[in-house]
Amino acid sequence: MSQPDARNRLAQLSKERAASLASLSELLGRNASYLQQFIKKGSPRKLEEGDRKTLAEFFGVDESELGAPDGRSKENSYKARLVAQDIDYIDVPRLNIGASAGPGALPDREKPFDAFRFSRRWLAEQGLEGAKLQAITVEGDSMEPLLNNGDEILIDTAPRAFRDGVHVVRLGDTLMVKRIAQAGAGRFSLLSQNLAYPPVDVAADEMEVIGRVVWKGGRI
Structure with a gap:
């Protein structure tokens, strides 16, 4: 998935789960405006691997939906499903x-x-x-x-x-x-x-x- 698509997908997931971008940024240990800037301004250009993994597990989705490189998107799919069940x-x-x-x-x-x-x-x-x-x-x-x-x-x-x-x-x-x-x-x-x-x-x-x-x- 391209980075613009990944930003749109993150915004969609945030809205669907009623999870604010500020609270998700805090989940990552970032400042409250981190994900807002990622989505609106494209800065950073892409999510760091650890941040992407944490968000994918939180939402229970594949990392590919948040911009993971091809060939790595299935790595944590089973764990993501377990997290989704808990949510x-x-x-x-x-x-x-x-x-x-x-x-x-x-x-x-x-x-x-x-x-x-x-x-x-x-x-x-x-x-x-x-x-x-x-x-x-x-x-x-x-x-x-x-x-x-x-x-x-x-x-x-x-x-x-x-x-x-x-x-x-x-x-x-x-x-x-x-x-x-x-x-x-x-x-x-x-x-x-x-x-x-x-x-x-x-x-x-x-x-x-x-x-x-x-x-x-x-x-x-």
């Missing part, structure tokens, strides 16, 4: 605990045993950009047919203003997944989807909301 995906920890599982650890005190990987784009499409997500397992039938025994659910534990919905809560030493509705005068109703389970009326200070359930997954 475009988020690992959500899976915790070895279950809602309605009786006494046990809370999500923020349990060491993950595995992780789900979700794309940042998908999370944004679901309205979950910026969410603090953890995955736990549903145990029991109290939330059927909405949530079945063995389903894995994502809970958003980021601090947010409370609103009615399905949450994981701690009541005493028990974790529960319930639909929570305000009952007035500082009280809440914990509701099961399975009508065989009666509502539980609790005071606000008797329960701790761990997180809101925002996604479920399970076998068909």
Whole structure:
């Protein structure tokens, strides 16, 4: 790729990833105007090899797109793909605990045993950009047919203003997944989807909301 094309490609990548040229220059250990001058004024005439390699890895592209000489552009393609995965995906920890599982650890005190990987784009499409997500397992039938025994659910534990919905809560030493509705005068109703389970009326200070359930997954 010619150097003018490489400059255009760098400007395009910067815009697509919402990464400012100043911040990218700082990534390279350069002054804030370094890449701006490269793109707008052609100074320096071409990127130094180390700078080009760092930018290619950051964007997850082949070095040839940023002006690498022929025959060297494939050198770091595999590593670039790995870096791109780290940029475009988020690992959500899976915790070895279950809602309605009786006494046990809370999500923020349990060491993950595995992780789900979700794309940042998908999370944004679901309205979950910026969410603090953890995955736990549903145990029991109290939330059927909405949530079945063995389903894995994502809970958003980021601090947010409370609103009615399905949450994981701690009541005493028990974790529960319930639909929570305000009952007035500082009280809440914990509701099961399975009508065989009666509502539980609790005071606000008797329960701790761990997180809101925002996604479920399970076998068909």
